[in-house]
Amino acid sequence: MTRKIKVAVVGLGKMGLSHFSIVNAHPQVECVACDATGFLIDVLGKNVKNKLYKSYDKMLEEETLDAVVIATPSRHHATMVRAALDRGIHVFCEKPFCLDWREGDALAQLAEEKGLIGQVGYHYRYVGAFREMQRILETGALGTVHHVLAEAYGPVVLRPKRQTWRTQKAEGGGCLYDYAAHPLNLLNWVFGAPQVVSGSSLNSIFSTGTDDAVISSLKFPGGASAQLSVNWSDESHRKMSTKLSFIGTNGRMNVDRQECQIYLRKASDAFPDYKEGWSVRYTTDLTEDPWFYLRGEEYSAQIADFVEAVAAGETTARENGFRSAAMTDQTISMIVDDAGRPGSAAVTPAPAVVATKDSGGRGWRSLFGR
Amino acid sequence: MDRLLFGDNQFFGINHMSEEKARAQAMRFQSTDAIMAVLDAAYDAGIRTFMCTTHDRIAEIGNVVRANPGRYPDFIFYPCMPYAHKYANAVTDLGMMGAITNFMPEDGFLRTALSGGKALAGRDIEGIAKVLIDAEMKMFRGLNTPVIFMQNVFTDLLLGMGYTRALKVFHDHVKEKYGAEPAFITMNMPMLFEALTEEGIENPIICSNINKIGFRMSGGRDRYIETLKTGKLRAIAMSVYASGAIPPEEAIEWISELPNVQSIVFGASSRGNIVNTRDLVEKYMGLGTSQAAQ
Structure with a gap:
């Protein structure tokens, strides 16, 4: 003791x-x-x-x-x-x-x-299902992960309301800091810092001082891309619900607070406890009682x-050391910068990452003819 | 207390295993009629006690029961309060003080005192607590509520802080004003039992997870069993199937061998599952005359 x-x-x-x-x-x-x-x-x-x-x-x-x-x-x-x-x-x-x-x-x-x-x-890094997600990705069982959909929804701001620090962007309020920070932090855990952030928008739905929804595309070293979709004005969810859906060369994985669902095209020798096809692991089984x-x-x-x-x-x-949290703060600031400059992509501030392969926003721009 | 109590998680999209299942349940139980159909099946199977959160939708169930005394002569509500989301949202909207002020009666002394930023004495805090309890109880007016629970998020928040005096305030108010049995839901049963004993609350009703695999039994399954064996309490077991991880018969047989477990609270969405659980409990624990199969 x-x-x-x-x-x-x-x-x-x-x-x-x-x-x-x-x-x-x-x-x-x-x-x-x-x-x-x-x-x-x-x-x-x-x-x-x-x-x-x-x-x-x-x-x-x-x-x-x-x-x-x-x-x-x-x-x-x-x-x-x-x-x-x-x-x-x-x-x-x-x-x-x-x-x-x-x-x-x-x-x-x-x-x-x-x-x-x-x-x-x-x-979230202490939730059983997300820990399992990280373990699975580290074994390489999913093959090369090329895309992730990172989502968080919940009922925080459902009507115009009184101002508090949580509704003030300058004070670290808003959906980006409060909600989106969580899926972003999980993406940082898996992939590190993004090289390029593009197509970001910070939308106000009910709030006047800040954003209620966040959309962004992130490109990571190694080629994986992530699409972020977060909204805290969504009362169809009883409470905050965070979900990551990965697509890799050997399958797919959907993870939320409750469960980790994984589909493997081929069973992996490095990962014998998951079979070919669908397997599900529940947080309730993956968690020890405190x-x-x-x-x-x-x-x-x-x-x-x-x-x-x-x-x-x-x-x-x-876990969750200051460095990794600062990385998430940095990712947040890249989204803020990108959203403030429509039509251009925000690139990682030096010296964190070297060159990027492309502007990261090509598809998005051509789609809208910019 | 009846041996078998019916819970409400399944009606409000709460599922510990899967968000997809939770959403499917939320869709199915959007209408009060859909909830009443399941409650009717439970009632007709002899399960007359509905243990429910003080959620707005429960007021609608209360209205149905109140309007049909012939159909539900023995219907019993066990209210569980507070409905935490309501307060959490108010705190987000209005701040801590604003939220408390907001829930005080318009013309009362407490609202005036709080709005004026006046320093509050200990008895004022107790007054606030009592007003909040009364507000939660409004929807049950005229209904039978012999046991009233404090919800686990609230019980455990106070327990962890060591603010156990508040548990006693709740206990006394429920007894004095409603002539009902106060009870507590917790995820930390052994620790709560000790705290209640220290507050001088004897033979408390405590509802907590009790299951064979020790799922969400904080402090460890062994300490729970020890408390059940050595303590004087009336335990209600929830999560007896550990969200489906334990086969029903094995789960109920294991519970039946524990001392001091007076009741089991369970949730189900179909008549088949309701009757299965009732029959298993009857086989291993007995239902007593009030709940005998009909």
């Missing part, structure tokens, strides 16, 4: 309260919390045993922390993460990581130099990885 660690949960909004509950229930953790909303701290202060703070700086000053879990609005992430790293504190930060991906990269650099764990809350369950195993599993890595004295994140 490793030692008990002290973790602060910062920002008690929708995600933050859930993190507070999960972290606090972890047997290896002594938990404190911080939120700038006085009302919430007053209520909780009378009813929970934890030490609570209204000021992040004061908390950093007074507590000797091993780690922080940051779940404040996205525009605060960079400053708060840096303040923690500067004090030698490990960091778990909610997604999206930083609104400027260069800042995310710099924080990754800082964490690496200091030997601190920096992890970001892309919880010590504590709230809303889904993946939320507990990502915190468990973080807490255990910190307690064990590790120096890098086991």
Whole structure:
């Protein structure tokens, strides 16, 4: 048994309260919390045993922390993460990581130099079916993957509504940052950073300050292309539903939170547990029960990885490290750039990737006669 | 409590295995008539208790039952609250404070206090909780609701934070105002049982996953069995088939050997499946006179 660690949960909004509950229930953790909303701290202060703070700086000053879990609005992430790293504190930060991906990269650099764990809350990488997806792709059982349809739909903005930070693009709100970030992060996991992003549009349906739907085409090194279709104004889905559909030379694979369906033209020696034709694996079979369950195993599993890595004295994140989250921030910014320049494709900023084979937007342009 | 309770997940597109199946169910059960047809089949098979979320559509079921006392003389509702999506959406729309204010009565003291940003005392928070419970209960007016549940997302959020005082507030209000048995749904049964005991809640009704393969039994199947063997509680088992992973007869036989499991809650969409489960439960656990086959 490793030692008990002290973790602060910062920002008690929708995600933050859930993190507070999960972290606090972890047997290896002594938990404190911080939120700038006085009302919430007053209520909780009378009813929970934890030490609570209204000021992040004061908390950093007074507590000797091993780690922080940051779940404040996205525009605060960079400053708060840096303040923690500067004090030698490990960091778990909610997604999206930083609104400027260069800042995310710099924080990754800082964490690496200091030997601190920096992890970001892309919880889909902890869903059984998506882990299975990654395992299948790594064996090469699908052959060469040439196309992916990456989708996410759900009911968030269903009518014109009051403005909050989640509806402000400049604050990291909007469907692109909130929803599309997840399938993009999964694409980054599989293929790395895109070389070219084209045909992007950020559409407002009900929102005035930001986008409610995102469409984009991404081209990856090695030739695979992805079509992104995301919409958070879709109430035909009961809750957020993320789906990736891969087509490869040896078959097809459809993955969502519940299941991983795979069709193989030929069974693969490297992958004996899947037969020729259709096979299905369910998240329920692929998931181990956590010590504590709230809303889904993946939320507990990502915190468990973080807490255990910190307690064990590790120096890098086991999954969803700052670098990979910054890659997703960068992919997001390529889509923003592309959408702002109709008719042209956004190319990866140097020096991440070398030359690209084509403009990436040929089909799209010829279709519309541009 | 009856031995067999009927659940509502299948009516609202909730399926732990497949989004395709969930969508097919959502399509099939778009009309209240389609839901009533299945509830009728369950009722006629002797399964009279409907354990249901305080979803808007449940109000329509309540209306049908209320309007037909001759058809449903013994129909029992076990409300499960809150319907979390409603509150989550309100928080997204209005922020935490705005959402709470929004659910308070127009002219009440609490709305005025909240809108004015006045500091709230502990008893005010309890007042807010009670108003929210009463709002959820409105759709059941005039119906038989002898047991009232707190939903697992809410129970477990409070449990993890250690805000167990709120569980006691719910418990007391349900008893005092509705003369009903308070109950809790959880995905963390052993931990909840300990917390309720510490709050002085004796012999609680706890509904949780209990199944042979340990599916979604957080803290481990062994701890669940230990709690059932050593604790004083009235357990309701859900996910007994683990979403179809366990053959029905094997699943029910295993449950029947556990102490303190008073009821099983299950969902089904066809008369055949309803009757199969009823017959298996009758064979291994007995149904009692109230639920004997008709």
